[in-house]
Amino acid sequence: MPVAILPDIGEQMCIGCALCVEICTTLGPDVLRVKPVEGWKRGKAFVFYPERCIADGACIGVCPTKAIFWMRPMDFTVGQPVPLYKNSVFVKGWTELVD
Template sequence: MPIAILPDVDEQRCIGCALCVEICTALGPDVLRVKPVEGWKRGKAFVFYPERCISDGACVGVCPTHAIFWMRPMEYTAGQPVPLHKNGVFSKGWEEG
């Protein structure tokens, strides 16, 4: 499995506005998608094409709720969705909180 520097989305903070998806698609990488979440009208953003990420941080900058955290080392399988970290807390590394 390759190691990459990728954005991560906190599902608890994401309001489903899709600004991150729009900016990422407009700039070219097209890394993020919005998935339906039960009980949530607009869905939530998640990293779908991690291998396309160019680590420019545009998605981080447009998020109004700071749900997208700066890039972090992560293992992934190319072509597979990257799972969200439910209740993820960054404190000297990622821990489930």
């Protein structure tokens, strides 16, 4: 599995403006998508194609609520959405990377 430093999006802070998705798509990497959220008009951004990220930080720069930040290096499966949280708890910790 590849390992990368990827953007992470705090779902509580994301207002669903999709500026990050627009800039990422315009610049070429096309890493982010917007998913529908029950009870929320716009939806929320999330990392869908982690293997495409070029780590330029454009998405971080356009986020009006600072909901996007760099996260730790992580393993991911090419072509699969990155499941960062499970029941609002981070699934893997730093110690799990050390074998």
